[in-house]
Amino acid sequence: GESVGLHLPxxxxxxxxxxxxxxxxxxxxxxxxxxxxQESGKGPQFIIDIRSNMDKRQGQRVTVLLNKTVKHLSLQxxxxxxxxxxxxxxxxxxxxxxxxxxxxGGGTRVLVKP
Amino acid sequence: xxxxxxxPRHKVTEMGQEVTMRCQPILGHNTVFWYRQTMMQGLELxxxxxxxxxxxxxxMPKDRFSAEMPDATLATLKIxxxxxxxxxxxxxxxxxxxxxxxxxxxxxxxxxxxxx
Numbered sequence: 001g002e003s004v005g006l007h008l009p010x011x012x013x014x015x016x017x018x019x020x021x022x023x024x025x026x027x028x029x030x031x032x033x034x035x036x037x038q039e040s041g042k043g044p045q046f047i048i049d050i051r052s053n054m055d056k057r058q059g060q061r062v063t064v065l066l067n068k069t070v071k072h073l074s075l076q077x078x079x080x081x082x083x084x085x086x087x088x089x090x091x092x093x094x095x096x097x098x099x100x101x102x103x104x105g106g107g108t109r110v111l112v113k114p
Numbered sequence: 115x116x117x118x119x120x121x122p123r124h125k126v127t128e129m130g131q132e133v134t135m136r137c138q139p140i141l142g143h144n145t146v147f148w149y150r151q152t153m154m155q156g157l158e159l160x161x162x163x164x165x166x167x168x169x170x171x172x173x174m175p176k177d178r179f180s181a182e183m184p185d186a187t188l189a190t191l192k193i194x195x196x197x198x199x200x201x202x203x204x205x206x207x208x209x210x211x212x213x214x215x216x217x218x219x220x221x222x223x224x225x226x227x228x229x230x
Contacts, residue, residue: 019203034218043118043205044157068134089157100145101170102219104157 010109019024020075021108023090028071030092034102035064035075038087047075047088051095077110085112116140117143118222120206120227126144132194135225144209146189147219148174148181152202160204163189164211196229203227 008080013019025033036044050057050064050073057064064078073090087109091102119138127133139146147162161171166183175183178200180192193200203226207219 036221041223043207043223045221046218049218070226100211100219101159102164103159104158 008109010111012111012113013080014113015082016079017022017111019075019078019080019084021072021075021088021110024077024107025073025090025092025105026069027092027094027103028068030094030103031065032093032095033046033066033073034091034093035062035073036089036091037053037084038107040088058066080110080112081082082112082114085110116207117225118171118220120222120225121206122225123223124226124228126230128230129197130158131229132192133196133200133227133229135191135204135206135227137189137191137208137222139189139206140210140220141187143208143220144186144208145169145209146200147207147209148189148191149205149207150155150202151205151224157205160191164226179208193227196227198229201227 004107034049035047037047040045047066048059048062050066055066065074077084085105089107090105093102118140121136145164148160149157150160151157160174161181162169163183178193190206203224205224206222209219
């Protein structure tokens with residue numbers, strides 16, 4: 001498959017528990033943040049995004065929290081399921097930057113134990 | 115459903131050979147990105163295009179890599195000559211950039227390149 005066996009921080013979570021994945025971003029000028037999920041053999045897939053004028057945004061079973069003071073982003077997954085096992089990447093960008101360029105973090109591997 | 119397609123999905127070649135990877139962005143998307151994913155470097159941006167014009171290719175080794183968009187439905191990434199250190203998964207992504215402040219990038223399934 002098209003995943004590369006990255007040596008990543010790993011979060012092991014029991015099925016049904018909540019997961020929290022953390023990300024520190026680097027550019028204080030970034031005003032757009034996005035979480036991607038990459039399953040084994042696939043390309044990254046959009047989960048949720050947030051702009052810097054917000055500190056929280058909720059989706060279906062996922063919540064993103066943004067703390068601009070400490071340049072920290074987190075993704076919370078409620079009632080983690082086996083299908084949530086994947087590598088999760090945060091990315092930052094600037095809305096007015098040409099070309100919608102994103103800078104990706106290193107990723108966190110989530111393993112869901114049955 | 116609309117998706118980014120990439121060919122080939124897997125490529126094994128010998129050092130020194132030319133490699134061409136192809137990407138078909140989602141119809142109507144005007145911004146196309148090429149990324150490389152490796153164990154050591156994670157996901158790196160190589161180059162990207164808007165309306166077929168290169169916007170930034172500073173992440174790409176210029177001496178051996180080249181990226182083009184011959185038309186709006188095809189983006190290519192070429193490596194000549196290839197080297198073992200080019201072994202990686204190469205992803206293409208597209209985004210509907212025109213007229214919207216921002217939008218998610220849609221990724222293709224990737225091309226796994228192995229250079230022996």
